[in-house]
Amino acid sequence: QVQLVESGGGLVKPGGSLRLSCAASGFTFSDYYMSWVRQAPGKGLEWLSYISGTSISTNYADSVKGRFTISRDNAKNSLYLQMNSLTADDTAVYYCAKSGLDYSDSMDHWGQGTLVTVSS
Amino acid sequence: DIQMTQSPSSLSASVGDRVTITCRASRSIITFLNWYQQKPGKVPKVLIYGASNLQSGVPSRFSGSGSGTDFTLTITSLQPEDFATYYCQQSYSSPLTFAGGTKVEIK
Numbered sequence: 001q002v003q004l005v006e007s008g009g010g011l012v013k014p015g016g017s018l019r020l021s022c023a024a025s026g027f028t029f030s031d032y033y034m035s036w037v038r039q040a041p042g043k044g045l046e047w048l049s050y051i052s053g054t055s056i057s058t059n060y061a062d063s064v065k066g067r068f069t070i071s072r073d074n075a076k077n078s079l080y081l082q083m084n085s086l087t088a089d090d091t092a093v094y095y096c097a098k099s100g101l102d103y104s105d106s107m108d109h110w111g112q113g114t115l116v117t118v119s120s
Numbered sequence: 121d122i123q124m125t126q127s128p129s130s131l132s133a134s135v136g137d138r139v140t141i142t143c144r145a146s147r148s149i150i151t152f153l154n155w156y157q158q159k160p161g162k163v164p165k166v167l168i169y170g171a172s173n174l175q176s177g178v179p180s181r182f183s184g185s186g187s188g189t190d191f192t193l194t195i196t197s198l199q200p201e202d203f204a205t206y207y208c209q210q211s212y213s214s215p216l217t218f219a220g221g222t223k224v225e226i227k
Contacts, residue, residue, distance in 0.1 A: 035216070037164075045156070045164060045207055047216040059214040062121070095163065104211040106154040106169035113163065 002026040002109040004096050009114030016086050016118070022079040022096030022111055030054070030074035033099040035107055036081045038092040038116075046092075049081065050103050059103070063089075086118045122146050122210050124219035132227040139195040141222045143208035148188045152212035155184055155193045158221075159204045167206075168193065198224070 008020040022034070035050040049060045049070040058070055069082040079096050093115050097107035123146040133139050143153065151171035156164040166175045168184035171191055181196045195202055203226055209218045 044205075044221045045158075045209070045218040047209070047218060050214075050216070061215045103214065103216070104152050106166045106175070106209075106211065107156075107164075108166050108169075108175065110163045110165070 002098060004098060004109060004111035006094065006096055006111045006114040009094065009116045011117045011119065012086055013120050014087055014118055017082070017084045018086065018116060020081040020083065020094055020096075020114060020116070022081075024077045024079065024096075024098070027098070029072075029077040031101060033101070033103045033105070034070075034072060034079045035097045035099060035103075036068075036070060036079075037095045037097055037107070037110075038090075039095070039113075040089075040092040043092075048094075050099065051079070052103070053101075057103070083116070086116075088118050090116060091118050092116060121215055122149060122213060122217055124208060124210055124217050126206075126208055126219035126222050128222060129220060130223040130225060132225050133198050134227045135198055135200055137198045137227075139198050139202075139224060141193045141206055141208075141224075143186075143191040143193070143219055145189045145191075145210055145212075149210045149212035151187050152210055153184070153186065153191045154209045154211060155182075156207045156209065157202075157204045158207065164207065195224075 036048040093113040095113045098109040153171045155168040158164040
């Protein structure tokens with residue numbers, strides 16, 4: 001069965017950096033688009049970024065463009081999110097999610113999330 | 121960017137009620153519209169994809185309709201396990217966007 005396990009969250013100071021990881025299993029990882037989605041405490045869902053199976057195509061929400069970088073290592077079945085210049089507004093639970101063969105497919109599996117807290 | 125708006129933002133309903141949630145896109149997204157359910161403390165789960173296609177394993181009391189800019193999620197007979205927050209999301213163009221959600225509470 002599909003499994004997505006995020007890691008790398010924690011407490012970071014404003015202006016700091018963090019790298020999130022998502023370990024995938026149970027499907028042919030390299031075939032599928034993957035996304036990062038976050039949810040601030042008590043708030044709704046915010047899509048952040050997607051990456052194609054081959055890494056050729058990536059896209060970002062305006063709120064993180066230029067600060068966050070999505071990447072993947074298909075040999076390790078892993079997805080990453082490098083987050084720089086963090087602010088308090090980036091405090092949230094970060095989910096990785098599997099889409100289909102195209103970014104326009106729904107996000108059909110989600111990890112349990114990893115909490116990122118930005119605070120001095 | 122395509123803006124997504126849901127209404128209502130919250131509603132109270134009883135078990136057995138028919139519930140309808142509306143989602144509107146700021147421009148046509150054809151049928152690239154997905155619905156997700158999120159229970160408190162849990163991970164989002166896709167219910168409907170492509171505006172009207174029921175995700176495998178989702179009960180048939182859930183249905184979706186619409187095209188262009190206006191979409192609807194209907195729960196025909198609300199069950200206790202359906203009390204949750206529901207989100208629509210457009211996947212027509214980047215950036216992908218979610219609406220603000222509708223919280224369905226027990227009356």
